[in-house]
Amino acid sequence: MIPFQYTRASDVADAIKQIAADPSAKFIAGGTNLLDLIKYDVATPTRLIDISRLPLGNVEETANGGVLIGALVPNTDLAYHPLIEARYPLLxxxxxxxxxxxxxxxASTGGNLVQRTRCFYFYDATTPCNKREPGSGCSAIDGINRINAILGTSQSCIATHPSDMCVALAVLEAIVHVTGPAGARTIALADFHRLPDNTPQIDTNLEPDEIITAIELPAKGFSTNYSYLKIRDRLSYAFALVSVAAALELDGDTIKEARVALGGVAHKPWRSPAAEVVLRGQRADASTFANAADILLRGARGFGHNDFKIGLARRAIVRTLSQAARGTPQSISDKKIR
Amino acid sequence: MTHSGTTKPKGPIAAAPEKIPITLIVNGAEAKLSVAPWTTLLDALRDYLDLTGTKKGCDHGQCGACTVLVDGRRINSCLTLAVMKEGAEVTTVEGLARNGELHPLQQAFIDHDAFQCGYCTSGQICSAAGLIAEGKAKTADEIRELMSGNICRCGAYPNIVAAIQQAMGRS
Structure with a gap:
């Protein structure tokens, strides 16, 4: 690894002060993505500011029936937290x-949000990549792009955001709490990550001198009719080729409320309000779900190796919505897709 | 990079930062060492403390060979800075046996021939110790899923699962 300085932040205010004073510094919490990027010479911070000991590790209920998750809650603790398992099983x-x-x-909850969007060329410092080196070109568009995006792409970047957690957070309409020199503010999850456009080097709308302090879940958890289906090249421990988070509220066979988001297909979790409109008020059946899939995938474009993702996503959307409607969410350990 | 383009480092990078003194509790004993900030916990264990049972496989968190327990939880020591674990309790494969008796997982791996080349084994065993402590895996499918962070390129997976089941008392 390259040499860097190491300091600890004593509190959130100190963390903000330290990062504002040294723009070539980075915060480190879990470090699972950042240290990997440093080892590949993709990230080259001159100083790491350790925020892992800040008191941001609680999960607590909010007054309006939701849950506030501290940014430093480890991913495992969040997944197994009784409140999350009972009320937000999709998450x-x-x-x-x-x-x-x-x-x-x-890995921390906040860190999961700011892990870099991924592409093999981004990780290979010997190849051109607009995300790593703006203006150098995109190697993936005409390269080996099996894992790359089919939606929301630009001429400059077709990388995908690799998080599974964020796909569920998109469906749950989570709110990101951040603090910076100008004070605290909130960012809707949908507005947190960015599409690449001409600035693929900027993954999120978090300012460089801001820190995530918490993720808020609204009260609605869709704990009865939900499913998360992840399709990948291995049965476990691989990034999604396509993933789908689906949440429904049903009145008998009729869909009252519907939310769907896709992972592995775009620079951010992919949702389409129009697709959810065609689900509401309709019968929860395969033809309704296929209509929604067509709208969600409107404008999808393959780049050769990843053309298969369009058809795969269409089938995965229908299947995941069917699982949600049946109340039989995809199992984590039983790999059969029913 | 997103935030680094415009600002040059304030001093010459060559003026390497001084080593930082840290204390770890490794396999029950206090260990004091002085490490550069970029020293991973893996390198601290192997190069500073001579605990070479923990292996460096991919060095990128993809293979699990470097798995150790920190404060009772399994992590990839290759993606952890030693300085960030000041004061932590670290258990490596060398710390599992008690009073000259192999840990039940170590014995089970022998009983089931749960390795061929053995390079991944210390990581597999530490990971399995973490898995048993978590108490989430009950079935073979669940063991497979929650052990997926440990790659065995010899393909000893069926025997690894059997060994873990034996150690869990479910053989």
């Missing part, structure tokens, strides 16, 4: 679908 399942137990034990 629990999505977390357990990602990474390995060792990584989940280290």
């Amino acid at each position: 629990s399942r999505s977390i357990l679908a990602g990474a390995s137990q060792q990584l989940r034990n280290m």
Whole structure:
């Protein structure tokens, strides 16, 4: 690894002060993504500011029936937290679908949000990549792009956001609490991550001198009719080729409320309000779900190796919505997709 | 990078930061060492404390060979800075046996021939110790899923699962 300085932040205010004073510094919490990037010479911070000991490790109920998750709660603890398992099982399942137990034990909730969007070329410092080196070009568009995006892409970048947790957070309409020199503010999960456009080097709308302090879940948890389905090249411990988070509220066979988000297909978790509109008020059956899939995938475009993702996503959306409607969410350990 | 483009480092990088003194509790004994900030826990264990049972496989958190228990939880020591674990209790494969008796997992791996080359084994065993402590895996499917962070390129997986089941008392 390259040499860097190491300091600890004594509290949130100190963390903000330290990062504002040294723009080439980075916060480190779990470190699972950042240290990996440093080892590949993709991230080159001159100083790491250790925020892992800040008191941001609680999970607590909010006055309006939701839950506030401290940014430093480890992914494992969040997935197995009784409140999350009971009221937000979609979130629990999505977390357990990602990474390995060792990584989940280290990775923080806030860190999961700011892990870099991923592409093999981004990680290979010998190749052009607009995300790593703006203006150098995109190697993936005409390269080996099996894992890359099919939605929301630009001429400059077709990388995907790899988080499973964030796909569920998109469905649950989580709110990100951040603090910076100008004070605290909130960012809706949908507005937190960015599409690449002409600035793929910027993954999120978090300012460089801001810190995530908490993730808030609204009261609605969809704990009866939900499913998270992740399709990947291995049965476990691999990034999604396509993943789907689905949550429904049913009145008999009729869909009262519906939310669907896709992972592994875009620079951010992918939702489409229009797709959810065509679900509401309709019968919960395969043809309704297929209509929604068509709208969610409107404008999808493959780049050669990843063309298969469009058809795969269409089938995965229908299957996941069917699982949610039946009340039989995809199992984490039984790999059969029913 | 997102936030680094415009600002040059304030001093020459070559003026390497001084080593930082830390204390770890490793396999029950206090260990004091002085490490550069970028020293991983894996390198601290192997190069500073001569505990070479913990293996460096991929060095990127993808293979699990470096798995150790920190404060009772299994983690990848290759993606952990030693300085961040000041004061932590670390258990490596060398710390599992008690009074000259192998840990039940170590014995089970022998009983079931749960390895071929053995390079992944210390990580597999530490990971399995973490898995048993978590208490989430009950079935073979659940063991497979929650052990997926440990790769065995010899393909000893069926015997590894059997060994873990034996150690869990479910053989």
